[in-house]
Amino acid sequence: GENVEQHPSTLSVQEGDSAVIKCTYSDSASNYFPWYKQELGKGPQLIIDIRSNVGEKKDQRIAVTLNKTAKHFSLHITETQPEDSAVYFCAATGGYQKVTFGIGTKLQVIP
Amino acid sequence: ETGVTQTPRHLVMGMTNKKSLKCEQHLGHNAMYWYKQSAKKPLELMFVYSLEERVENNSVPSRFSPECPNSSHLFLHLHTLQPEDSALYLCASSPGQGAFVAYNYGYTFGSGTRLTVV
Numbered sequence: 001g002e003n004v005e006q007h008p009s010t011l012s013v014q015e016g017d018s019a020v021i022k023c024t025y026s027d028s029a030s031n032y033f034p035w036y037k038q039e040l041g042k043g044p045q046l047i048i049d050i051r052s053n054v055g056e057k058k059d060q061r062i063a064v065t066l067n068k069t070a071k072h073f074s075l076h077i078t079e080t081q082p083e084d085s086a087v088y089f090c091a092a093t094g095g096y097q098k099v100t101f102g103i104g105t106k107l108q109v110i111p
Numbered sequence: 112e113t114g115v116t117q118t119p120r121h122l123v124m125g126m127t128n129k130k131s132l133k134c135e136q137h138l139g140h141n142a143m144y145w146y147k148q149s150a151k152k153p154l155e156l157m158f159v160y161s162l163e164e165r166v167e168n169n170s171v172p173s174r175f176s177p178e179c180p181n182s183s184h185l186f187l188h189l190h191t192l193q194p195e196d197s198a199l200y201l202c203a204s205s206p207g208q209g210a211f212v213a214y215n216y217g218y219t220f221g222s223g224t225r226l227t228v229v
Binding site for chain 2: 046
């Protein structure tokens with residue numbers, strides 16, 4: 001089955017700096033890669049996603065890149081703000097249409 | 112409001128109790144899910160429903176019993192739980208394709224029920 005590894009597990013950045021979270025997957029048939037943000041006391045919220053026919057997608061300060069050859073995808077947050085502090089999860093939908101989540105990255109933005 | 116509402120937000124129950132978790136979605140989605148979230152583990156899929164039919168049961172112990180009376184409501188009935196069942200239980204919904212669950216669409220999650228088994 002699909003295996004998704006996410007790094008780092010924790011990340012601290014100064015306000016205004018960029019943050020990058022990386023995920024690798026094992027199933028070459030995976031075709032959909034969403035990212036979720038989970039704030040304290042809330043459920044995960046979809047923030048951006050990318051499909052396997054696209055290499056990069058951007059939405060304001062958030063971008064996701066996908067390298068199908070290397071089987072990894074990354075979340076980039078620019079000009080970080082304190083409200084970006086949360087746990088971020090990546091996920092991959094594999095060839096058997098199974099969704100596998102990463103273990104999460106706790107991002108702390110220091111004012 | 113995310114469009115997926117879960118109640119209660121917190122639940123403490125003894126191992127011999129019976130309780131139910133409720134989920135309601137107002138998004139017109141065809142598919143609904145129960146996930147278990149434990150510390151330092153990836154989200155674990157428990158059950159998947161599409162148009163009120165259970166399409167997946169991920170080897171979940173029988174002390175967890177799901178129910179989907181219609182495409183907007185989902186329940187998780189709990190009985191004789193163990194302390195290791197303490198976790199955040201998340202309900203989610205997503206668009207479907209008729210009777211089929213399309214996993215390549217994002218989920219809308221509820222805020223979860225924090226369950227503590229004592």
